[in-house]
Amino acid sequence: MERFELERPILAVDVVMFGMDRGKLAVLLHEREKEPFRGAPALPGVAVRVDETLASATRRALTEKTNLMSDLMSGTGNGVHIEQLAAFDALYRDPRGRTVSMAFMGIIRLTPETAKSLMWRAVDDIPEGSLPFDHNLILDTAVSRLRGKLRYTNIAREFLPETFQIGELQAVYEAILGTPLNRSNFRNKLLKIGLIGQVSVLSDAVGQKGGRPPHLYRFTKKTVEAVEKDFL
Numbered sequence: 001m002e003r004f005e006l007e008r009p010i011l012a013v014d015v016v017m018f019g020m021d022r023g024k025l026a027v028l029l030h031e032r033e034k035e036p037f038r039g040a041p042a043l044p045g046v047a048v049r050v051d052e053t054l055a056s057a058t059r060r061a062l063t064e065k066t067n068l069m070s071d072l073m074s075g076t077g078n079g080v081h082i083e084q085l086a087a088f089d090a091l092y093r094d095p096r097g098r099t100v101s102m103a104f105m106g107i108i109r110l111t112p113e114t115a116k117s118l119m120w121r122a123v124d125d126i127p128e129g130s131l132p133f134d135h136n137l138i139l140d141t142a143v144s145r146l147r148g149k150l151r152y153t154n155i156a157r158e159f160l161p162e163t164f165q166i167g168e169l170q171a172v173y174e175a176i177l178g179t180p181l182n183r184s185n186f187r188n189k190l191l192k193i194g195l196i197g198q199v200s201v202l203s204d205a206v207g208q209k210g211g212r213p214p215h216l217y218r219f220t221k222k223t224v225e226a227v228e229k230d231f232l
Contacts, residue, residue: 009098014045016142019110024122037132082106107158157219
């Protein structure tokens with residue numbers, strides 16, 4: 001059989017990990033320790049080894065570059081949702097040589113410890129072109145994916161505890177979509193399509209003007225699933 005001599009590109013993974021930090025959609029970054037772009041904030045990423053899967057490389061990127069997975073395994077964090085995003089194969093995306101990146105998008109419900117110990121940056125506060133390589137493009141693609149899935153799936157559940165107030169859920173939608181929503185219409189629509197359900201137990205929080213405590217809600221599905229096309 002005829003053999004071909006091919007220059008093989010490096011396969012890498014880059015991870016866009018989202019969380020809600022002080023009411024804003026935030027992304028997890030780390031400070032690069034080596035050239036190129038030494039000292040610059042960047043998405044966590046690694047080159048894929050010959051003996052590991054993309055999923056394993058993704059976990060390794062989060063562990064080696066941010067310690068996030070170490071926090072989760074030690075019990076100080078929460079579960080994390082990760083899904084494949086897209087491949088980025090621009091010829092000169094890496095000045096060191098030909099590299100193709102398989103990007104992943106993740107979501108974590110931040111704890112105070114996780115928020116303080118890692119480099120979280122509000123997405124809206126990251127200037128265009130400020131991240132190294134093509135990381136701004138990867139981030140923009142992930143934000144677009146997240147906004148799209150917010151309209152036809154229950155992916156917002158990954159940002160919240162099991163039970164929550166309707167205002168907390170609405171705040172997640174507004175932070176991601178970048179637009180205010182009508183409280184009554186928002187609640188009624190999500191209840192109508194069965195995205196969320198009301199919990200019989202009331203919140204411990206005091207209602208507005210000292211009135212009755214607000215109701216608690218939970219998502220009806222325990223995994224990320226499609227619900228209804230463009231329900232917002």
